[in-house]
Amino acid sequence: MSAVSAAFDVRGRGFARRAPLSLAWDWIDGRILPSAARRLALADCVGLRLAEAVAADGDWPPADRAAADGYAVAAADTLGAGSYNPVPLMAAVPVSAGEPMPPGSDAVLPFEAVYAAGPLPEAVDAVAPGCGVERRGAWMRVGDPLLPAGRRLRPADLGLLAAAGHRTLTVLPAPRVRILLAGGPRDGAPEQLGVMLAALVVRDGGRVESIEALPADRAALALAYARPGADLILSAGRTGCGPDDVAPPALADAGSLDLHGIAMRPGGSAGLGLAAGDGAGGVPVLLLPGEPMAALAAYELLAGRAVRLGAGLPAGLPHATADAVTARKLVSEIGCLDLHRVRLDGDGRIEPVGSPGWPGLAAAARADGFVLVPAGSEGVPDGAAVTMYRFG
Numbered sequence: 001m002s003a004v005s006a007a008f009d010v011r012g013r014g015f016a017r018r019a020p021l022s023l024a025w026d027w028i029d030g031r032i033l034p035s036a037a038r039r040l041a042l043a044d045c046v047g048l049r050l051a052e053a054v055a056a057d058g059d060w061p062p063a064d065r066a067a068a069d070g071y072a073v074a075a076a077d078t079l080g081a082g083s084y085n086p087v088p089l090m091a092a093v094p095v096s097a098g099e100p101m102p103p104g105s106d107a108v109l110p111f112e113a114v115y116a117a118g119p120l121p122e123a124v125d126a127v128a129p130g131c132g133v134e135r136r137g138a139w140m141r142v143g144d145p146l147l148p149a150g151r152r153l154r155p156a157d158l159g160l161l162a163a164a165g166h167r168t169l170t171v172l173p174a175p176r177v178r179i180l181l182a183g184g185p186r187d188g189a190p191e192q193l194g195v196m197l198a199a200l201v202v203r204d205g206g207r208v209e210s211i212e213a214l215p216a217d218r219a220a221l222a223l224a225y226a227r228p229g230a231d232l233i234l235s236a237g238r239t240g241c242g243p244d245d246v247a248p249p250a251l252a253d254a255g256s257l258d259l260h261g262i263a264m265r266p267g268g269s270a271g272l273g274l275a276a277g278d279g280a281g282g283v284p285v286l287l288l289p290g291e292p293m294a295a296l297a298a299y300e301l302l303a304g305r306a307v308r309l310g311a312g313l314p315a316g317l318p319h320a321t322a323d324a325v326t327a328r329k330l331v332s333e334i335g336c337l338d339l340h341r342v343r344l345d346g347d348g349r350i351e352p353v354g355s356p357g358w359p360g361l362a363a364a365a366r367a368d369g370f371v372l373v374p375a376g377s378e379g380v381p382d383g384a385a386v387t388m389y390r391f392g
């Protein structure tokens with residue numbers, strides 16, 4: 001791909017044209033690969049992808065054990081027991097759930113089925129052999145496949161793998177993502193992008209290398225783009241057309257500005273390129289608008305894809321989807337992909353919350369999710385079937 005808009009400085013001029021989102025995706029897909037697999041301690045693996053399939057190292061449970069609190073008994077000793085026929089138990093041993101079964105026992109009589117006030121406990125119910133017992137290997141046998149290669153590890157997986165005897169795992173390490181806040185809010189407004197972007201990066205399998213607030217200074221930004229230590233850089237703010245919108249020229253200084261201006265709304269002033277940092281091919285840098293809703297949209301549609309690919313996760317949107325029908329027309333500009341924040345009612349009908357160009361995160365907080373109206377469409381009429389991507 002040629003460095004399309006690289007040479008074009010939009011400051012004081014505006015965007016002559018914007019690239020289709022698909023071009024930005026091609027750029028991301030062609031440059032971002034997960035890092036090589038590494039062996040890490042189990043505790044450091046949550047949210048990472050397994051590089052190879054994992055099998056059980058032993059049986060679990062390793063021996064027959066009690067599944068409930070009660071008395072370990074030989075089931076045959078309880079034969080005929082009932083509330084009108086208590087049967088004294090000569091060899092009953094109190095056990096707690098999870099304890100190995102004592103020799104000679106083959107069932108657990110729960111405390112509720114035992115009268116224990118006399119000199120010997122008495123069964124007031126009969127049990128069959130195996131009752132109240134978790135058999136050796138009931139969950140898994142040595143060599144059983146437990147988790148496939150590529151699995152994104154959940155907290156419960158780590159518990160299972162600990163039970164199966166694993167102390168370390170071979171995983172794809174999380175990409176180190178540097179978050180730069182370029183220029184920050186205007187007029188002393190509160191900073192709000194750092195926490196949001198960090199949470200999104202973690203959601204998508206990345207690790208936040210640092211979050212740094214920098215002045216709208218071209219040289220300072222170029223240095224921060226070029227500094228080694230990150231696998232991916234997200235720079236939010238100062239991507240527009242004003243005189244102090246120095247993020248795009250700073251990226252050109254640090255390496256290359258390969259795209260600036262994307263045909264989507266909000267988020268249309270996003271850009272991307274490479275910083276000549278420590279990586280042989282340069283470190284991908286995604287420029288996100290500073291306007292908070294535009295930053296969110298540009299993260300979801302662009303940057304998140306890069307983080308997921310770097311983590312070895314599927315490139316597509318990670319949001320749960322819902323099939324819905326529009327309760328009102330969703331207007332859209334032809335040639336531009338529109339992200340509509342929408343609310344879902346109990347009947348599966350959605351309504352827009354504000355228009356795509358409406359700034360701020362309040363409307364996103366009131367929305368249940370978003371609907372994407374493709375660039376080729378002039379909008380979606382009411383009563384049309386659409387897919388809603390759920391926020392959160």
Ligand SMILES: Nc1nc2c(c(=O)[nH]1)N[C@H]1C(S)=C(S)[C@@H](COP(=O)(O)OP(=O)(O)OC[C@H]3O[C@@H](n4cnc5c(N)ncnc54)[C@H](O)[C@@H]3O)O[C@H]1N2
Pocket residue numbers: 013014015181182183184185186187189190191192193194236237238239240241242245267268269288289290291292294
């Ligand atoms: N002539 C044109 N001007 C603009 C165009 C255009 O096509 N032609 N595009 C517009 C679009 S789209 C956007 S989006 C903005 C790009 O904004 P910037 O990336 O330059 O954002 P800033 O100027 O840095 O800030 C905008 C807005 O966001 C607030 N902000 C910035 N950083 C933070 C932060 N860390 N926390 C909270 N809020 C932040 C800032 O206060 C401003 O209100 O350009 C348009 N211009």
Ligand code: MOO
Pocket residue numbers: 264265266267268269270289291293294357
């Ligand atoms: O990047 Mo601007 O908000 O298109 O919304």
